[in-house]
Amino acid sequence: MAEKQYDWKAIAKHPKFVELHHRKSAFLFGWWVFSLVYYFLLPIGAAYTPGIFKVKVIGVINFGYVFALSQFFVSWGIALFYAHVANKDFDRLTRELIDELHA
Amino acid sequence: MTMKKIVIAATLALSLAAAAFAEEPSKAPATDTAAAVSAPAAPAAAGAPAVTAATPAPPTATAAAPVNSAHKRALKADKTVTISMFAFIIAITMGVVVWAAKKTKTAADFYAAGGGITGTQNGWAIAGDYMSAASFLGISGLISLYGYDGFMYSVGWLVAYITVLLIVAEPCRNAGKYTLGDILSFRTSPKPVRAVAALSTVAVSTFYLTAQMVGAGKLMALLVGIPYKTSIIGVGILMVGYVVFGGMVATTWVQIIKAGMLMSGAFLLSVLVMAKAGFNPIGFFDSIVNSPDIQDHVSKMMLKDGIIMNGIDAGQRFLEPGLFLKAPLDQISLGMALVLGTAGMPHILMRFFTVPTAQAARKSVIIAMFLIGTFYILTTLLGFGSAIHLTPQGIISVDPGGNMATLMLAQTMGAEIAPIIGDLFLAFLCAVAFATILAVVSGLVLAASAAIAHDIYVNVIKDGHADQSEQVMAARITSVVVGACGIVIGLTAENQNVAVLVALAFAVAASGNLPVVVLSLFWRKFNTAGVVSGLVVGTVAAIGLTLVSPNLTYPKAVAAGAQKIVVAMEKKQAALTAGAVLDEKDQKALDKGRKDYEANKDGSSMVGLDKPLFALKNPGIVSIPLGFLAAILGCLAFPSRRSEEMFDEVYVRQNTGLGMAKAVDH
Secondary structure (H helix, E strand, O other): OOOOOOOHHHHHHOHHHHHHHHHHHHHHHHHHHHHHHHHHHHHHHHHHOHHHHHOEEEOOEEHHHHHHHHHHHHHHHHHHHHHHHHHHHHHHHHHHHHHHHHO | OHHHHHHHHHHHHHHHHHHHHHHHHHOOHHHHHHHHHOOEOOOOOOOOOOHHHOOEOOHHHHHHOOOOHHHOOOOOOOHHHHHHHHHHHHHHHHHHHHHHHHHOOOHHHHHHHHHOOOHHHHHHHHHHHHOOHHHHHHHHHHHHHHOHHHHHHHHHHHHHHHHHHHHHHHHHHHHOOOOHHHHHOOOOOHHHHHHHHHHHHHHHHHHHHHHHHHHHHHHHHHHHOOOHHHHHHHHHHHHHHHHHHHHHHHHHHHHHHHHHHHHHHHHHHHHHHHHHOOOOHHHHHHHHHHOHHHHHHHHHHHHHOOOOOOHHHHHHHOOOOOOOOOOHHHHHHHHHHHHHHHHHOHHHHHHHHHOOOHHHHHHHHHHHHHHHHHHHHHHHHHHHHHHHHHOHHHHHHHOOOOOOHHHHHHHHHHHHHOHHHHHHHHHHHHHHHHHHHHHHHHHHHHHHHHHHHHHHHHHHHOOOOOOHHHHHHHHHHHHHHHHHHHHHHHHHOOOOOOHHHHHHHHHHHHHHHHHHHHHHHHOOOOOHHHHHHHHHHHHHHHHHHHHOOOOOOOHHHHHHHHHHHHHHHHHHHHHOOOOOOOOHHHHHHHHHHHHHHHHHOOOOOOOOOOOOOOOOOOOHHHHHHHHHHHHHHHHHHOOOHHHHHOHHHHHHHHHHOOOOOOHHHO
């Protein structure tokens, strides 16, 4: 099978690829750090600020419960947002880049 | 082909025979009571999934617990119904294997299902691969006994997938082929890197597999009275059968079937629980706080810490943190191992090679996240529901670790509709537990076999010169050997405390695998020396710290505890009037204390220590930074121009998918 030989160095300097790289890195790293910080607030908060976790929000349901539950929705939210941005921007940039290379 | 069918038929017959054989001794009345009494030991250590912590406790442990007889409950699955359900699952999965075997011709078919799994299918398979019996039974048990802390514990297992989604899934799909070694060896010296990567994969898989196998044996003995050894051999034969004949296709489908069963079981039971609360979440939480049994249970727990708390305050306390997870640093350390380790788990990474594109890999993680997250939220309902309807005292009377809570709940909720429905529901959930174990162990055996056959045999020993039939043969033989080793380890580890092994598997994956994967994909300067030093130091640090941690048994500490009992009982004896003797219970405690003291006073832990050198049960907080540091320092100490020059290629490939899957043929 004859595979197309790519000039990887040239692609790496291609403006489309550079744009993809910048946007993707900023997005991925930023949201990854955010998710870690948000997650570790849970065990750290539960251990060192139990008072806040005990505050009742709705009926007997307290802030700690709502916060732990929010972790699920925040994780899902990040996942869906990423899928949206990736499908819209990253995949489009990648496709345009590949089309130009194959042209 | 005919030969293959005969072997498949033989495997099927063997496993059915194992199940049938198992039914035999269970007919003896003694087994029934044993199953109900010999509950898994004591509350699992913080951070250790409870099911795998199952070690048989002496019957006295249950008897000694101050349980109101009104709360005493028993859990007994209907043997005929349960065994039929098991046979049904075995039959379905074997059908899948026969179908998959026809499709498995090349190495790509065997390791990666020929890249022919869709994103949705892979999402279900990831969920099926990930949700072990520990999360299915253990977490709901923790919630039923400790409330909020059990729920908090479950969060990290989902958040872990953010790392998988954002950092590793798509790059691995684009830059890899079958194994961790493929990703790491791209711009490094393949032989040493593959050898080390294979060793770490085998280490992680073995730890996780051992925990699963022992857990499986214990669970089957407890649920349906199948003897421990029979269960291990039966599960072992099935998992080897799936992997050897069906490769990744069969493994994937076993995982999908299991995930479907697990989700429907959890959903159905949650609906029943919420129906009892009139589908009113606020009322549901009110009934937790107002339950006199939960209040009493919390009061007793608080009293152990010297705090007096009663009534509604104690009920409210059940929804607040700190009843179970009392060591914050350990908790954070475990969290680190989870959120970084999942992305370094070889059997999870391997799942991304089964889909055709990066988009499908992305979709599969998102589907898996929704399944896993929904499952844990349902688990909360099941845990709290068990606490309300079964009472913590009733759950403890069956199993001090709470592992049986979900199953008891299923039987109780079903029986309220009709007794037979209770039995059927319980049997169904037992079957789900069984399918869960099969799905997880199959994925692990496949990952370990791929590392040995593809990395070590094909690429290190044969220099990559092996034709398809030789590669597939090597993979099959390795699977048999790995499976056989798994069975032997499972049989010998019956009385070991294996709970630590799950946490250890995640710690090794987080400290060894993840740093080198991330640096390989994103750091220009990364090279052979960095991979080798990172993998070796991360893995050794995680294992080493665990060996000197409080997870091991320290006989001198056991002896000191026994000595206290002896002193107390002797005092009591001395205080008695002349001629009087201790009552039977105290005398027994005294004798046991003396015996334990004698047996343990000169002992030391497995590595010869009197007391732990490292205070935490989870090594992640130290070993993960060490892994990263070693990888970076090793790489800077031995720079490689070639690795740096090839970075552009790796980086373009992992971002664009250009030249995909042919990566290692160059």
